[in-house]
Amino acid sequence: MALTQMALDSLDFDATIALAEKVAPHVDILEIGTPCIKHNGIKLLETLRAKFPNNKILVDLKTMDAGEYESEPFYKAGADIAVVLGVSDIGTIKGVIKAANKYGKKAQVDLISVEDKVAKTKEVVAAGAHIIGIHTGLDQQAAGQTPFADLAAIAALNLGVDISVAGGVKAATAAQVRDAGATIIVAGAAIYGAADPAASAAEITAIAHG
Secondary structure, three states: OOEEEEEEOOOOHHHHHHHHHHHHHHOOEEEEOHHHHHHHOHHHHHHHHHHOOOOEEEEEEEEOOOHHHHHHHHHHOOOOEEEEEOOOOHHHHHHHHHHHHHOOOEEEEEOOOOOOHHHHHHHHHHOOOOEEEEEOOHHHHHOOOOOHHHHHHHHOOOOOOEEEEEOOOOHHHHHHHHHOOOOEEEEOHHHHOOOOHHHHHHHHHHHHHO
16 A cells, blocks of 8 residues: 655645645645745645645655755644755755654655665665655656656665655556555646546545555
8 A cells, every 4th residue: 555645836825725625635645846835935834734634744845955954844834744855965864854853754855866776765764764755857757767667676675664756657657656666656747737636636546545
């Protein structure tokens, strides 16, 4: 079984809330995507936290420096997961992990643009990372990349941490991602681009939970 995560990528505050209202009952984790959190700030997190007490909330900060200092206000405001870049200094990663542990929350290390993903995963798990994020970015997807090879390599390490997979995942590939070892399946465009986002979210979640 895997959890589902919905990426909220709009810059529009009200549109983000409206979409979350449609999909929140059908997903496990609401993700405030990087452009969205940069544009709307911590107020959006606070609003989502108040409206959706039953969902986990991830803020995709993509922290690159000042890990503890940057992430702590978001954990304090109700984020369950904050994201730090794997290409950042190990001290930065440890800072986010420290803040997460202080609030009983989780730190996710995003492997986007990390060259040796296996080595980095071993390093950050040893440092206490809770979730490894295998992330095929929008620009990488446009170039034809997929997350499957990276997922297979990370899952084979069997390190006992959650593995999140993002990057073009849809209903047709959700089972493949789940069976390959992902414990969190992230869908964005497959949900918000659908004619019925709630139905699409429910379909993907049924597959993930299966």
